[in-house]
Amino acid sequence: MASKTGDPYWLVAFPQEYKGPSRVGLQRLMDKVKGYARVVKFEIPGNLKIGTLDSLMSLTESLGKVDSLIAMSLGKVLKTLEDIQGKESELGVIAYRSVTSFKWQYNKFMVSCSLHKITDGIENSVRGQEGDIKKMMNTYNEVSQTLDSINRTDNGTLLVRPLNPILKNVNVYPSPSLEIIFVVVSSKKKSEFLATYETMEESYKKRRARKEEENTQMARDQRRRDLSDAIPEILKSSKDEKKRSEMLQGGAVYKHIANVMRKAKDMIAQGQILSDGKRGRDENFDQKAAEAKAKEALEDDLAKLTDILSDAIEEKLKPYDHQAPNNSGARAAVVDVVLTAEEFDIQGKHIDNCRKMVTVEYGKAKKEIERKLAEMKRSEKKKLPDPPYIVPGSANLLDEDDEYCLFKMMIMKKFKDEVLKICREKRITVRAYKYDPDGELNHTNKKNTLAATQKKLRNRVINKCKVSYPDIFQQWMHIKAVRCFAESVLRFGLPKKTEDFKAIFPNHIQAALVQPFPGRDQRVRQIMKKLYSGLASAEVTAELDASETDYSGLGANFYPYVYLQIDLNHAL
Numbered sequence: 095m096a097s098k099t100g101d102p103y104w105l106v107a108f109p110q111e112y113k114g115p116s117r118v119g120l121q122r123l124m125d126k127v128k129g130y131a132r133v134v135k136f137e138i139p140g141n142l143k144i145g146t147l148d149s150l151m152s153l154t155e156s157l158g159k160v161d162s163l164i165a166m167s168l169g170k171v172l173k174t175l176e177d178i179q180g181k182e183s184e185l186g187v188i189a190y191r192s193v194t195s196f197k198w199q200y201n202k203f204m205v206s207c208s209l210h211k212i213t214d215g216i217e218n219s220v221r222g223q224e225g226d227i228k229k230m231m232n233t234y235n236e237v238s239q240t241l242d243s244i245n246r247t248d249n250g251t252l253l254v255r256p257l258n259p260i261l262k263n264v265n266v267y268p269s270p271s272l273e274i275i276f277v278v279v280s281s282k283k284k285s286e287f288l289a290t291y292e293t294m295e296e297s298y299k300k301r302r303a304r305k306e307e308e309n310t311q312m313a314r315d316q317r318r319r320d321l322s323d324a325i326p327e328i329l330k331s332s333k334d335e336k337k338r339s340e341m342l343q344g345g346a347v348y349k350h351i352a353n354v355m356r357k358a359k360d361m362i363a364q365g366q367i368l369s370d371g372k373r374g375r376d377e378n379f380d381q382k383a384a385e386a387k388a389k390e391a392l393e394d395d396l397a398k399l400t401d402i403l404s405d406a407i408e409e410k411l412k413p414y415d416h417q418a419p420n421n422s423g424a425r426a427a428v429v430d431v432v433l434t435a436e437e438f439d440i441q442g443k444h445i446d447n448c449r450k451m452v453t454v455e456y457g458k459a460k461k462e463i464e465r466k467l468a469e470m471k472r473s474e475k476k477k478l479p480d481p482p483y484i485v486p487g488s489a490n491l492l493d494e495d496d497e498y499c500l501f502k503m504m505i506m507k508k509f510k511d512e513v514l515k516i517c518r519e520k521r522i523t524v525r526a527y528k529y530d531p532d533g534e535l536n537h538t539n540k541k542n543t544l545a546a547t548q549k550k551l552r553n554r555v556i557n558k559c560k561v562s563y564p565d566i567f568q569q570w571m572h573i574k575a576v577r578c579f580a581e582s583v584l585r586f587g588l589p590k591k592t593e594d595f596k597a598i599f600p601n602h603i604q605a606a607l608v609q610p611f612p613g614r615d616q617r618v619r620q621i622m623k624k625l626y627s628g629l630a631s632a633e634v635t636a637e638l639d640a641s642e643t644d645y646s647g648l649g650a651n652f653y654p655y656v657y658l659q660i661d662l663n664h665a666l
Contacts, residue, residue, distance in 0.1 A: 100190050102661035104608040105136060105574055107582040108626055110600055119604040126621050130614040134194045136605040138575045139205050140597035144588075150580055153209055157577040160217050161658075164570040167224045168662060171566065174231055175559035178552055185560065186662055189567040193660060194607060196571045209576055216569045223562045230558060234551040241544040248541075252278050252498040253523055258533040260493050264502060266529050272485065273507040275514075278498050278523040287522070288489060291503065295483045298516050317357050318367075324354045325395050332402050341406075348406040352434050355399050358392055367392060404440045407431055411444040418451040429455045433463065483509040483516070500525070574658055578605055581656045586629075607660075622655065629654035 111119040124133045144150060168186075175183050198205075203212050247254045257276060266274045279287045328351060331337045341347055361367055367388040368381075410431050419425045428448050433456075435445045449456055488504035505513045517524050530536070582603045589595060589602035599605055610618045630652075 100187065100662075101609060101612065102659050102663070103193055104610070105578055105605065105658040105660055106608055106622070107578050107586075107599075107603055107605045107656035108629065109586050110602055110604045117600060117604070120600075120606055123606060123608075123622075123625065126625050127608065127610075127618050130621065131608050131610040131618045134607040134609075135600075136575075136578075136607045137197060138579055138599040138605050139198050139200075140599040140601065141595075142205050142576070142579050142598075143208050144583060145208055145210075147584075149208075149210065150584060153213065154577070154580050154584065157213060157573065157580065160213055161570075161573055161577060163217065164220050164566060164573060165662070167220050168563065168566055168570065170224060171227060171559050171563050174227060175556060175563070178231075178234070178555055178559075185563045189564055190662055192564075192567075193571065196568075196575075198572070198575065199568065203572055209580060212576060213573065216573055220566050220569060223566060227555065227558055227562060230551065230555050234548065234555055237544055237548045237551060241541070241548055244541055244544070252493060252495055252500045253525075256534075256537060257500075257525060257527050258530065258537065260500065261527065261529075262534070264492070266527070268504060271507055272504055273510060275503055275505055275510075276492070276525045276527055277501050277503055277517060278525060279501060281494065281497055281499055284499050287499075287501070291489050292482070292484060292486045294520055295512070295516055298512065298519070299480065314361075314364075317361065321354065321357055321361070324350075325358070325399070328354065328402060329395065329398055332398070338402075338405075342409045348403060348410055348431065348434060351399055351403045351406060352438070355396060355403065355438060358396055358399075362389055362392060362396075400438055400440065403434075403438060404442065407435050407440060408442055408444050411442075411448050414444070414448050414451065425452050425455050428452050429459050432456060433459060480509070481506060483513050571660075574660060575605075578656060578658055581658075585656055619653075623653070626654040 108119060108123075110117055111122060120133070120135055127133060145153075172183060172186050175185065203215075207215075248256065261276070264274070268274060328341075331341050365385065368385055411428070414428060419428050429452050432445055432449050432452070435442070483506055485504040485506075489501050490503075491499060492502055493500040514524055579599065582605070583598070586603055589598060591601075594601040608618065608622075
């Protein structure tokens, strides 16, 4: 919180009074409030450009907003300075004391310019300086937040602390098939982890085996459903001569029938013809007999499908009775048909003739089939059970703090994904780590660079605030002067004497700074109200009761003299 700068000043203006040739308006005010307030002359250039009445009235509306804007900017700048320094600043107090010595800066705010131009120039200047400080502060905050984050990490628990200093002498690449991972375990579960880490993969393996069995069973059930739909459909179509003829005309019908037959043969070979729902419904159910009966029915269907497939193949190869296929696509199609016939032991004149037409392509396809069959046989050999994912006895404690323990653990590289999944399930944190011989040095250098940058940016912000605050304050005082000038001309009018136009202040209107002594505000108000009562009617200056409504439109703070408050305490 910024410190209090001092008691407010009242910037007031009233028509000048004369005693002979001498101006006595200021002295008269001093004499009347003597002992109650301090009064100082406030210098306002008397030859500022007035412009038109309309422009002056519109200016007074915008001046109030600019006045408030600059007051808030001063508060922001001072608060920024005090926040970044961590202590109260005397800038506000020093600037506040300079109010009584205010001088118009003629070289910066030329009186030959319009009041609108002077006001706009000050507003843009203040906005620009406030924006510059905000940008610099944002950059400083970003660097500070990054540095604070690194420091929190460095001083944090083993969940976040950098691993480079801990792992300097740890071999992280034991062999091509093994990998070292680093896990963080709660100190409360240290003993439990050491007792169970070698076997915590077992439950995962069991779940995986159950899942594989479920998937296999689902595939079997789907195959049964496919066959229960496809076989009756094909056999039904084959019984009707017209439909049979239309079916055999289809170019790829032999492929569909062959696929159905392959699924049926696989089911027979695996002995899984009946679904689980049809097995063991009661104690008298003869599963063996039911399977044999189902097998016999399926084999009978296969025989019928073989006849249909034979007709489909013959139909497919008829076009090549007297003319060999003349392009690679057609030759590949013929090879596929011939191989399908051989697969299901189907003989025929067309098949033999076409085999001779595509001897080269047939030989290559035959070799490829033999290669795939050999590969399938190798893969169908009894699989060995997976080795342990985690090497037994490999967990070693590397570091420990008040909350956590850091272990290194050796695992099979090919099962790393599985181990990571198991650790997540067990709420064990695996720390990502990539070996970098210069990692610790780079980390230290980054911290040092950020610390130096933070200090540099901090000094820039401090210097910018110290330079900008007095400048913005002086511009604020100029806005007060312009506002006082404009409201005074609108309130008291223009001078009657031509020579006074060059010095409206102080020849025609007098401006002054009034600073009531503590607790004397109301007394000074009463004196000044009586002193300048002739400037406004009694009805306008009368104080309203709480029950009365103000219909004047002037507000509760209307006085017969021009009144502006200079109080930085409201801007903090």
